[in-house]
Amino acid sequence: MTATELDPSGVAAEFRAQVREDVTRLAADGRSLRVVGLLGQETGPAATYARFAGRGFQDVGIEFDLRRVAPEDVEAAVADANLDPDVDGVFLYYPLTDPRGDRWLRELVDPRKDVEGMHSFWSRLLYENQRFVDPDRSVRAILPCTPLAILKLLQKAGMRGTDPSAPLAGVTACVINRSELVGRPLAAMLANDGALVHSLDLTGSVTFEPAIGRHTHDVRDSGVTRAEALATADVVISAVPSRSFELIRGDEIREGAICVDVAEFTNFDPSVRERASVFVPRVGPLTIAMAARNLVRLTSVQ
Incomplete structure (x- = not known):
């Protein structure tokens, strides 16, 4: 078996087409959209990501205003964007300060302008499995754009469950990374x-029990090893931002598994492609499309 490679650019194009239609519709009603991006580095991954994001937003008709800021000026820049009636969305490109400071910055972004979906207002809805903002269920909650992109790619790759009422019932997933940006929200x-999710990081493993028979998922310490998690997983997602990570090998995964590489440095050995059914080498283009989609949805709560 040789894995089919799923290029996220093609999937992103499908979503961009829908967003472009939505942006055109809003423009016809006199509503233009503008995103402010805050960047602290002239070079490096964050600068590259910001550059591609700018192209992605502009491609669908959304104005993108990238502002370079020093660490001591970031909070004021966020406040300015929050208060500016001509700014509809705010996108932060990390690192802007330090890890603790960056977590605080996420809380300073007005949730109504949070295209990344990382504010605790949105996180609480996610972890409580509240999919709408209002009691009438007319305004959808915003989901974090990178985990959402991964989920859309998994669906495109053929990830399916066995129960119509729980679309991922019967699916076992392994997520290596439990950060608040990617791993934890994705597992949730x-x-x-409906999936059973083994979540691994440097501190050990926990299992996200599926939300079947209850409103939301449950999380428990599990002690599941890397070998056990990989051997049983129908889907494997890894997002470890380190060159020293022990690459996932083909002989570790279940034959026919879907594998998604989210890391800055590859997390998968080439041998995985000889055993997986589908391999997704990156996620970035679809993350940007999901951020643009989130922005359109935020117009319903602004």
Whole structure:
């Protein structure tokens, strides 16, 4: 078996087309959209990401205003964007300060302008499996754009469950990374749709039990090893930002598994492609499309 490579650019193009239609519709009603991006580095991954994001937003008709800021000026820049009636969305490109400071910055972004979906207002809805903002269920909650992109790619790759009422019932997933940016929200999203998720990081492993028979998922310490998690997983997502990470090998994964590489440095050995059914080498283009999609949805709560 040789894995089919799923290029996120093609999937992103499908979503961009829909967003472009939505932006055109809003423009016809006199509503233009503008995103402010805050960047602290002239070079490096954050600068590259910001550059591609700018192209992605502009491609669908959204104005993108990239502002370079010093660490001591970031809070004021966020406040300015929050208060500016001509700014509809705010995108932060990390690192802007230090890890603790960056977590605080996420809380300073007005949730109504949070295209990344990382504010605790949105996180609480996610972890409580509340999919709408209002009691009438007319305004959808915003989901974090990178985990959402991964979920859309998994769906495109053929990830399916066995129960129509729980779309991922019967699916076992392994997520290596439990950060608040990627791993933890992704595990919650998968489990809320019915999957059993083994979540691994440097501190050990926990299992996200599926939200079947209850409103939301449950999390428990599990002690599941890397070998056990990989051997049983239908889908494997790894997002470890380190060159020293022990690459996932083909002989570790279940034959026919779907594998997604989210890391800055590859997390998968080439041998994985000889055993997986689908391999996704990157996620970035779809993350940007999901951020643009989130922005359109935020117009309903602004």
